[in-house]
Amino acid sequence: MSFELIEEIKKKVPERFQSEPDFKALIDTVRLNEIHSKIDLLSYFDKEIKDIENWITGNIKTGGTIVKDLRDKMIRLGTLKTGKQWLIEYLLKE
Numbered sequence: 266m267s268f269e270l271i272e273e274i275k276k277k278v279p280e281r282f283q284s285e286p287d288f289k290a291l292i293d294t295v296r297l298n299e300i301h302s303k304i305d306l307l308s309y310f311d312k313e314i315k316d317i318e319n320w321i322t323g324n325i326k327t328g329g330t331i332v333k334d335l336r337d338k339m340i341r342l343g344t345l346k347t348g349k350q351w352l353i354e355y356l357l358k359e
Contacts, residue, residue, distance in 0.1 A: 267295050270302065277355040291348040303356050310349040317342045 271292055275283070282288050300306045317338050324331055 267299050267301055270300065270306070271295050273303075273356065274351075278351050279355070282351065287344050287347040288351075290344045291351065294348065303352065306352055307349070307357070310345055310352065314342065314345050314349065317345070 274291065274295065278288065278291075294300070294309070295306060298309060300309060321335065321338055321342070324335065
């Protein structure tokens with residue numbers, strides 16, 4: 266159940282990070298996507314990061330009409346990379 270993974274994340278990620286928006290996004294990602302294991306979460310991060318990086322690469326030379334989309338994708342990419350970093354540093358190292 267994703268509840269067990271959420272509890273493990275809350276225990277292992279240091280408290281100083283738990284008030285950050287990226288931490289809340291990590292918890293929401295697990296809950297909303299019904300992710301049940303650390304390996305599934307890592308796979309989710311890898312897939313999403315790859316998809317966004319491909320989108321950015323394909324659209325970087327497009328005119329100014331996608332500035333808002335580009336900004337949103339960059340923010341999402343940063344959040345995903347932070348979540349993946351925490352997963353690797355605090356949950357997968359045992």
